[in-house]
Amino acid sequence: MLENNKINLEKDDLEIFLINHLDKIYAAKSMLVSELPQILDNAYFSDLRGAIYETVEDVKKQMVRMDEIYQIMGAAVSEGNSNGLKGLIDDSFKDIGLHSSNPELRDMSILFYLHNIESIEMASFQILEMLAVKLKNGRIKQLIKQNYEEAKADRTLLLLINAKYISTV
Template sequence: MDIELDADQLRNFFIAHLTKIYTAKTHLVSSLHTLEEEAHFADLKKGIRETINDVQKQQGRMRQIYDRLGAEVSEKSSSGMLGLIKDSFEEIRQRSGQPVLRDLAMLFYLHNIESIEMASFQLLQMIAVKMKDEEITRLVRENYEDAKTDRTLLLLITTKYLAASST
């Protein structure tokens, strides 16, 4: 099987999918501030705060990638990722009178979002290797590592949260 993909097609695909993640992260970081205030469990608040810091670092790296590629930073609508984030936060808002279930919903959806980001960064890293740009590869790898660390932190917080809950 012969697969033809030229450098411009690869670059354009990379930028388009980087933009989807960038847009989702922009929306996510603004929503996370609200979640941090509403979280009931202290470790969850701390985890959200750490996630906000990591997202801002990731966005900075993504802007460096845009610069390196000579592309404009764009926040084009990405209905798939944005839809998941909006649905997640709507579900969390519906639990506003139930702090324990609201925290559990926050953890559930933050896990889902982090998993998608990890997969996205992992694939973009593979594409960056194919593009033969070591700096872009490094920046995407760092974003992947941040997402992986955040996901692990969320798993630990969820474990602690469920262990602390009484049934």
């Protein structure tokens, strides 16, 4: 209910919301960990290979933090309805595959989609961090903020690589 411009939800509802949306991000990250290494060796730009490797390592750390959040909340990872982000990632890898005969264009596609995925994750982590504040759980807030900061750093790296290669085209 909206009262005095504030959302007044029960703590249980907020926790369920947080877990449901954490599940969606977790499913997407699981997919990235399995899919990104497959394109790592095929990346044409050496900077991109490094960025993909760094992204995979960061995603693994983020998943460990998310596992801790699940543990704190007494919840388990659920596949549930995670088609949104997973669908985006699946579509991204299909589009990347369309450019397999043109390494430069393929790498630009990789950069484009990874940048978009990181942006969505950043936005998601920002909202979940606000929820953690509302739930008055400092540890969960800290873990989510660390994931946000890593996603932000990865997105910035991808943007810089994009700018480098687009400006040389």
